[in-house]
Amino acid sequence: MVIREKFIVTKRFNSIAVTLMVIGLLAIVGLYATQGAKSDPHAQARFWGSLLQNSVYFLLVVNAAMFFICATTLAWGGWQISFRRVSEAVSACVPVIGTICGVILLLICFGGNHEIYHWTDTEHVQHDRILSFKSGFLNKNFFAVMTVLTIVAWSLLGRKMRKLSQSIDDKPLTVEEGKKYMWNNTVWAALYIIVFSLTVMSSIPWLWLMSIDAHWYSTMYSWYTFASTFVAGIALITLFVVFLKNNNYLELTNEEHLHDLGKFMFAFSIFWTYLWFSQFMLIWYANIPEETTYFKPRAQGMYSGIFWLMFIINFLAPLLILMRRGSKRNYTTITFMSLLIIFGHWLDFFQMVFPGHQKEHVPMILWDFGVALGFVGLIMFLTGRALSKVPLLAKNHPFIKESVIHHT
Amino acid sequence: MAVKKFITGNFYDEAVLFPAVKKVRRAGYKIHDVFTPFPIHGLDTAMGLRDTSLHTAGFIYGITGTATAVGFITWALTIDWQLNFGGKPFFSLPAWIPITFELTVLFAAVGMVLTFCYLCQLAPFVKKDHFNLRSTDDTFVMALECTDTTNEGEAIGFLQSLGAVEVGVQYKETGWWLGRYDRDRKRFEKKIEPAH
Numbered sequence: 001m002v003i004r005e006k007f008i009v010t011k012r013f014n015s016i017a018v019t020l021m022v023i024g025l026l027a028i029v030g031l032y033a034t035q036g037a038k039s040d041p042h043a044q045a046r047f048w049g050s051l052l053q054n055s056v057y058f059l060l061v062v063n064a065a066m067f068f069i070c071a072t073t074l075a076w077g078g079w080q081i082s083f084r085r086v087s088e089a090v091s092a093c094v095p096v097i098g099t100i101c102g103v104i105l106l107l108i109c110f111g112g113n114h115e116i117y118h119w120t121d122t123e124h125v126q127h128d129r130i131l132s133f134k135s136g137f138l139n140k141n142f143f144a145v146m147t148v149l150t151i152v153a154w155s156l157l158g159r160k161m162r163k164l165s166q167s168i169d170d171k172p173l174t175v176e177e178g179k180k181y182m183w184n185n186t187v188w189a190a191l192y193i194i195v196f197s198l199t200v201m202s203s204i205p206w207l208w209l210m211s212i213d214a215h216w217y218s219t220m221y222s223w224y225t226f227a228s229t230f231v232a233g234i235a236l237i238t239l240f241v242v243f244l245k246n247n248n249y250l251e252l253t254n255e256e257h258l259h260d261l262g263k264f265m266f267a268f269s270i271f272w273t274y275l276w277f278s279q280f281m282l283i284w285y286a287n288i289p290e291e292t293t294y295f296k297p298r299a300q301g302m303y304s305g306i307f308w309l310m311f312i313i314n315f316l317a318p319l320l321i322l323m324r325r326g327s328k329r330n331y332t333t334i335t336f337m338s339l340l341i342i343f344g345h346w347l348d349f350f351q352m353v354f355p356g357h358q359k360e361h362v363p364m365i366l367w368d369f370g371v372a373l374g375f376v377g378l379i380m381f382l383t384g385r386a387l388s389k390v391p392l393l394a395k396n397h398p399f400i401k402e403s404v405i406h407h408t
Numbered sequence: 409m410a411v412k413k414f415i416t417g418n419f420y421d422e423a424v425l426f427p428a429v430k431k432v433r434r435a436g437y438k439i440h441d442v443f444t445p446f447p448i449h450g451l452d453t454a455m456g457l458r459d460t461s462l463h464t465a466g467f468i469y470g471i472t473g474t475a476t477a478v479g480f481i482t483w484a485l486t487i488d489w490q491l492n493f494g495g496k497p498f499f500s501l502p503a504w505i506p507i508t509f510e511l512t513v514l515f516a517a518v519g520m521v522l523t524f525c526y527l528c529q530l531a532p533f534v535k536k537d538h539f540n541l542r543s544t545d546d547t548f549v550m551a552l553e554c555t556d557t558t559n560e561g562e563a564i565g566f567l568q569s570l571g572a573v574e575v576g577v578q579y580k581e582t583g584w585w586l587g588r589y590d591r592d593r594k595r596f597e598k599k600i601e602p603a604h
Contacts, residue, residue, distance in 0.1 A: 277505065284502050287494065323467070325459070407450065 024374010064233025417572025473515025
């Protein structure tokens with residue numbers, strides 16, 4: 001079998017990526033001209049909300065690829081090695097998108113507009129009993145330090161994992177070296193998981209997203225955000241795997257690996273629903289006004305249309321379509337479902353960001369979709385570049401054989 | 409119960425077994441089953457077994473559980489015995505989701521276990537018979553089912569040429585207490601020999 005070692009970025013691929021990025025920029029400019037440039041802080045928040053939603057969502061999605069690598073490394077899983085470089089390339093977007101996201105977050109936090117994060121208004125906080133009680137956690141300095149530290153930690157640890165993987169490309173390992181390599185990998189992956197659990201799985205969604213509704217809180221919120229981005233991250237990896245397969249790369253990856261990715265999407269779609277519902281049901285049952293304010297506009301108010309659409313896309317469709325073995329092994333279905341899931345969880349983030357400050361009416365979602373296309377183009381561009389730099393197969397990884405003979 | 413005639417052979421090595429399965433199938437023999445002490449990856453594909461229908465059955469059981477739960481709770485709490493829980497409407501679906509979920513899992517799990525037992529013909533009072541007891545220990549036992557056209561001597565020679573040892577002819581009863589009849593029950597009826 002001939003193995004095509006390197007991915008060559010075609011002109012067509014790059015031109016699509018650049019076109020999408022231009023669309024995104026146009027959407028940002030258009031949104032700024034119509035909303036962001038106004039003196040009304042409420043309209044400005046509409047503009048910043050769109051940037052917040054898209055940058056945070058896509059940052060967490062590409063970061064989920066590194067979580068996938070580290071979690072499977074810790075579990076000593078071998079099946080994903082044949083397309084491991086794809087997950088690595090997706091996670092290589094973290095530094096760039098992280099920088100964009102960090103700048104946007106700091107601008108919102110320190111920009112003087114208190115519509116989105118109204119806890120940044122120090123005068124208001126003094127008269128607000130709940131917010132002044134929370135001010136040890138919800139204050140500008142803590143927010144800035146956490147944001148910067150988190151993004152730097154994700155970027156550096158992710159880079160370390162990628163470098164570890166690339167370091168053995170030119171030298172086959174002996175058994176002893178292989179053991180040492182696996183141990184090294186395990187330690188760094190564990191370190192990443194610890195950072196991940198202290199950020200994505202706990203504090204970061206509270207700071208970046210939940211603090212939009214600063215009076216309300218839910219301890220499940222971060223888990224639920226994690227589930228949302230993880231399933232979208234798996235869908236993104238799947239899309240790139242399918243794309244490369246269609247262009248005759250990744251000779252050693254076949255529908256057995258696709259099947260397992262499909263299982264991940266199926267399982268974590270249900271996991272997301274489970275978390276969403278667990279969060280909802282307790283609040284619904286207790287029916288305490290300060291808690292129900294969060295769900296009132298989202299599930300019953302103006303945003304309920306998006307909510308039900310999301311319910312169908314993120315739960316019913318994966319449950320019923322991905323349940324069959326055949327559909328997880330079929331390239332067409334799995335591509336369609338990946339696109340659907342990425343879009344569905346993007347809607348989920350729309351629901352997290354906008355009802356908190358755009359209470360009068362649902363903002364025109366096409367603008368946000370344009371911005372999202374820009375980020376999609378950016379991810380395509382960065383991932384394509386990362387894929388073309390290193391061999392597509394981690395051929396000296398100790399577990400590569402396990403991946404080649406893998407079947408479900 | 410019908411009695412059928414089989415030709416059995418022992419294999420000691422997976423590397424011998426897999427090519428043998430392929431060649432036996434290509435030669436047109438009917439493989440009754442291959443008995444192994446542990447699951448062997450890929451053997452089912454090599455034997456050309458179809459996928460089990462167990463998961464379809466599981467889906468149907470699950471749906472039945474969902475319907476039972478929703479149906480019963482709806483009837484009980486909205487028609488038969490209306491209760492006011494904290495001013496909520498009588499038909500308040502979110503509160504019933506956990507029970508619905510539990511019943512779905514329960515129905516699917518219990519139903520699938522029972523179906524599995526049925527498909528494998530497992531029950532406390534069913535006597536299981538072995539072609540060769542070593543298939544529970546250290547060898548892989550292949551059993552070919554003889555049809556009208558099978559030439560016994562040829563088949564035995566063929567299996568031996570593929571690396572099988574202890575090749576021999578055996579007669580076995582098929583089917584069991586629940587409706588798995590074989591139409592041709594008389595063909596081998598008079599020649600029952602005890603299994604070794």
